[in-house]
Amino acid sequence: GKVNAEDYEPQSLQVLHTVLQAVHDTYSDVRVIITCRHDVPIAAPYVVHKASLSALRDAELAKKLKRMTGFQQATPAHRAQAITLADGNPRLLEWLDQVLLNPQIAVDELFARLQAEALRFREAILLQALVDAQSRAVRRVIALTALYRVPVPLLAIETLSADAQTQHHLAQAVQVGLVEQSEEQGQAHYFVSSLLDTALAGELQDSERETLQATAAQALQGLWQEHLDENKDAEILRLSLLGKQYNLAADSTSRLAFEMSVQCRWREAEKICTKILENLEDSRVLTTLAQVQ
Secondary structure, three states: OEEEOOOOOHHHHHHHHHHHHHHHHOOOOOOOEEEOOOOOOOOOOOOOOOOOOOOOOHHHHHHHHHOOHHHHHOOHHHHHHHHHHHOOOHHHHHHHHHHHHOOOOOHHHHHHHHHHOOHHHHHHHHHHHHHHOOOHHHHHHHHHHOOOOOOEEHHHHHOOOOOOOHHHHHHHHHHOOOOEEEEEOOEEEEEOOHHHOOOOOOOOOHHHHHHHHHHHHHHHHHHHOOOOOHHHHHHHHHHHHHOOOHHHHHHHHHHHHHHHHHOOOHHHHHHHHHHHHOOOOOHHHHHHHHHHO
16 A cells, blocks of 8 residues: 655554554555655554655756756756756656746746755745746636545536636646646546645635535536445545535445445444534434444
């Protein structure tokens, strides 16, 4: 398995320790990979081998820079500064490339700010600069896409947007690296990393967020009802709870808890049943809860 533990919180560590305990207690040959920008405290008896991802240097760096238009067009001074600021980090290099391509960004001012910050804080500053450089319409479409925590098809985003140019705005966001595009079953899917949460914080009004989350849950239920799996049901459940669509949440809970019980994941099944029952008394969820307790 792979656990992304970036910006972890105590409850995240508890989940991780539970996973490690299960692997340890069952003598499983499963191995866990943890990716994180920070050191993750792991208590005995669990053992974690720590390895740093190598930065791009020399020939690898030169090869990557050769394919980056912004670096190729930049002045020698800006190019040298950007290379120093990225310090071999591939993701920073890609975002700096987009900065160098955007005439709306004051490069000298931005680079001065980046130089004053530690490497781990440069991502946030770069992302904020790239987001701020987009039009209001593009920023809103990115924020709407970010309501989902899994890749979703275009229709799921268009359902939330009244803008007829939504697909065009998405294409712009993909081009500058703020939205990730992938293919699933021959269909384009879009995803926004949680790294952008801070940069996008003010793009949606608090008063509209709950309604949008409810609409998003309903959209996914309609789009995925013939091809549901655990990850899709979990996303529908998350959005349903945020959007206070409790009947829809009960549907997802019932399916998820049943699948978990089949896999002997009793505690997980009990937890999600208990959570939905705090808001809605549903006979299917009550029956499932009785079965797993």
